[in-house]
Amino acid sequence: MFCDFYGEVVENSPRLNSGHQSNWHSFTVTDYTENPALRESDADTINSNNIVGRRVIKCDAWDINAGPSRALPPGTLVFIRNCFVTEWDNTIELKVRADPQFPDKTSEPAPESPAPPINPRASSVPLVHTEPDPVALVEPEPELESIFQSPTVIRFPNRPITPIKEVMGFPKPIWKFRIRARVVACAPVELERFVRIYCHNCQEGATPTPDLAQNGTVVCPGCASVLPDSQYVYSFSMLLEDSSGDRLRVIAYGRDAAQFLPGLAPTNMHSNNATRQSLAQRLGKILPPSITCKWHQTGPKRHRKGTQSAMSTPAPWFDCCIKSYEVEIVGELVRRYQIFGTSLT
Numbered sequence: 001m002f003c004d005f006y007g008e009v010v011e012n013s014p015r016l017n018s019g020h021q022s023n024w025h026s027f028t029v030t031d032y033t034e035n036p037a038l039r040e041s042d043a044d045t046i047n048s049n050n051i052v053g054r055r056v057i058k059c060d061a062w063d064i065n066a067g068p069s070r071a072l073p074p075g076t077l078v079f080i081r082n083c084f085v086t087e088w089d090n091t092i093e094l095k096v097r098a099d100p101q102f103p104d105k106t107s108e109p110a111p112e113s114p115a116p117p118i119n120p121r122a123s124s125v126p127l128v129h130t131e132p133d134p135v136a137l138v139e140p141e142p143e144l145e146s147i148f149q150s151p152t153v154i155r156f157p158n159r160p161i162t163p164i165k166e167v168m169g170f171p172k173p174i175w176k177f178r179i180r181a182r183v184v185a186c187a188p189v190e191l192e193r194f195v196r197i198y199c200h201n202c203q204e205g206a207t208p209t210p211d212l213a214q215n216g217t218v219v220c221p222g223c224a225s226v227l228p229d230s231q232y233v234y235s236f237s238m239l240l241e242d243s244s245g246d247r248l249r250v251i252a253y254g255r256d257a258a259q260f261l262p263g264l265a266p267t268n269m270h271s272n273n274a275t276r277q278s279l280a281q282r283l284g285k286i287l288p289p290s291i292t293c294k295w296h297q298t299g300p301k302r303h304r305k306g307t308q309s310a311m312s313t314p315a316p317w318f319d320c321c322i323k324s325y326e327v328e329i330v331g332e333l334v335r336r337y338q339i340f341g342t343s344l345t
């Protein structure tokens with residue numbers, strides 16, 4: 001089957017192209033459709049946009065299309081024409097080959113061309129920057145400074161609050177800010193995946209699974225070396241929104257994330273239900289009920305009994321410190337934001 005595809009580049013990295021020849025380049029794309037026929041295990045691959053698993057398809061660009069596709073950073077909207085679609089082992093691949101009549105098939109759409117309706121689907125996916133919905137715009141401002149009580153304790157309580165719009169447009173790439181925001185979404189979706197275990201030998205992180213620990217010992221899936229509990233790290237992100245409706249994805253990782261969740265050392269939550277419950281309860285102080293209800297077994301039942309309004313309650317405002325930095329992705333510097341100096345108590 002041949003088709004045209006309109007969507008966003010998810011990942012474009014050397015990881016997808018090891019051993020490839022110069023006339024062939026692979027990258028992954030999404031149009032935010034979730035396809036149940038795709039492989040769930042692909043969700044283990046955390047890419048820079050946190051779009052995973054059943055929403056992602058692979059694209060192989062051949063010949064004249066290989067070169068331009070190398071230069072497409074994640075997040076770029078692409079229009080790929082006349083792809084041959086293959087389905088194999090629960091993955092879908094688009095093959096783009098040179099065509100004598102239309103040699104160049106992978107392009108960024110021209111600014112004046114009307115964009116197909118990708119946004120309605122994107123808005124249902126966590127961690128994608130979308131337009132604020134109209135409700136958010138008419139909601140009241142966060143409470144006045146004098147009576148506002150954040151559920152967090154921060155290292156710089158006297159630093160002025162910076163609006164997210166200014167954070168994103170700040171001229172210096174490395175900086176520290178205090179922001180006041182609320183959580184709109186977080187990733188991964190499952191609480192068990194908020195933790196990874198890191199192997200110094202492989203320089204790789206693995207997502208804990210129910211059977212990762214055998215006889216109480218965790219063994220690296222890559223090199224079989226024994227990994228001590230101290231090598232569990234928190235690794236998750238939250239999409240934050242401020243009172244202007246501007247949104248920013250903030251990463252919680254490592255020591256800073258452990259400080260964010262004091263007293264809750266990262267562990268395999270498949271085998272440590274007490275920590276799992278405590279973590280769900282702690283994060284419940286700042287996450288919207290629509291997210292945390294999925295982490296409690298009673299959640300879906302309550303939902304069905306008609307607590308729809310409680311489910312759509314927005315999350316509370318909280319203060320946090322974030323630091324910005326830059327990472328290089330396919331030759332482009334991309335700015336990232338990480339939470340630090342903040343404790344949710």
Ligand SMILES: [Zn+2]
Nearest residue numbers: 199202220223
């Ligand atoms: Zn290893």
